[in-house]
Amino acid sequence: IFVNKRPVSSRSLVHAVYEGFGLEGRTRHPACLLLLEIDSGSVDVNVHPTKREIRMTNERAIHDLVAQTIRDALHASPEIQEKAEPTYMRPRLVGKQGAFWGVQESFVGYRGEGLGAEEREELFIPEFWQLHRTYIIAQTKTGMIVVDQHTAHERILYEEILKNEKGSESQQLLFPRPVELSPQQSVLVEEKMDEIARLGFEVKKFSGNTFVVEAVPAYLEHYRDETFAEFIQEMYEAGKSKTKSFDEMAKMLACKAAVKAGQSLTPEEMNSLLDRLFATKVPFFCPHGRPTVIRMSLEELGRRFGRI
Numbered sequence: 001i002f003v004n005k006r007p008v009s010s011r012s013l014v015h016a017v018y019e020g021f022g023l024e025g026r027t028r029h030p031a032c033l034l035l036l037e038i039d040s041g042s043v044d045v046n047v048h049p050t051k052r053e054i055r056m057t058n059e060r061a062i063h064d065l066v067a068q069t070i071r072d073a074l075h076a077s078p079e080i081q082e083k084a085e086p087t088y089m090r091p092r093l094v095g096k097q098g099a100f101w102g103v104q105e106s107f108v109g110y111r112g113e114g115l116g117a118e119e120r121e122e123l124f125i126p127e128f129w130q131l132h133r134t135y136i137i138a139q140t141k142t143g144m145i146v147v148d149q150h151t152a153h154e155r156i157l158y159e160e161i162l163k164n165e166k167g168s169e170s171q172q173l174l175f176p177r178p179v180e181l182s183p184q185q186s187v188l189v190e191e192k193m194d195e196i197a198r199l200g201f202e203v204k205k206f207s208g209n210t211f212v213v214e215a216v217p218a219y220l221e222h223y224r225d226e227t228f229a230e231f232i233q234e235m236y237e238a239g240k241s242k243t244k245s246f247d248e249m250a251k252m253l254a255c256k257a258a259v260k261a262g263q264s265l266t267p268e269e270m271n272s273l274l275d276r277l278f279a280t281k282v283p284f285f286c287p288h289g290r291p292t293v294i295r296m297s298l299e300e301l302g303r304r305f306g307r308i
Contacts, residue, residue: 001034009053016063020070134261143297151286152277153258158287160219161250170215177213230256251287
């Protein structure tokens, strides 16, 4: 952190950086170079003998400005082009006459025997596929990308929720789902009933600590009965300080409703997930700051294999 071209120490500015990245209170740390120009009369450098620690006039206003500036930068539409061509290609399945299948044919003669139909099908790999039911690997024009399916879906859902902040559309459940909560969770649901409705849930108290979920947000394509209970549990564990804002509640719901690691996806589902991810405002990070995509170029692969 530099203020007026001097390296400084400021708890307020450090907190502003973490808040801007959405990482306050977490174990992950952002990489950031912060250069501030502030009127010298508003900065007191005599707080510490080394003059590294500073105190600022209007410290809260500066803190909020820095945090908001970082948030705005992260939410800006990213440039994902290299040499005027997109690095991301819409995945498509390659038929057995494609280039990859031709490479596999060269191994048949070496084995001295033909491959059966099942073996041929096993060797047929599309240009994108699921790794350990957790990651999606896709070919790009300049290399490859590895996508974390959970954090990617989390980003998609989070932006869907914020887009409908004034009130999300709901889809009625064929059969209302009863949810049994603890007494403390029941109190929380009653306190947050308006916010829960804005998220797209229609929930009514049945009796005691039992609630009935009659409708769920339309953006939850594959609603699980456990989702609402897990969301309320997350809110309860986070405490009132974390559930007072709609944004924090949106992050929690997106996390609980997103596709999980270990969940199988069809090629169509993977294709849809990638398309929707790269249509978001911040496709490379989940709402909590974790990466959604790792990119590896052909050049880097060449170095790792000793070709370069």
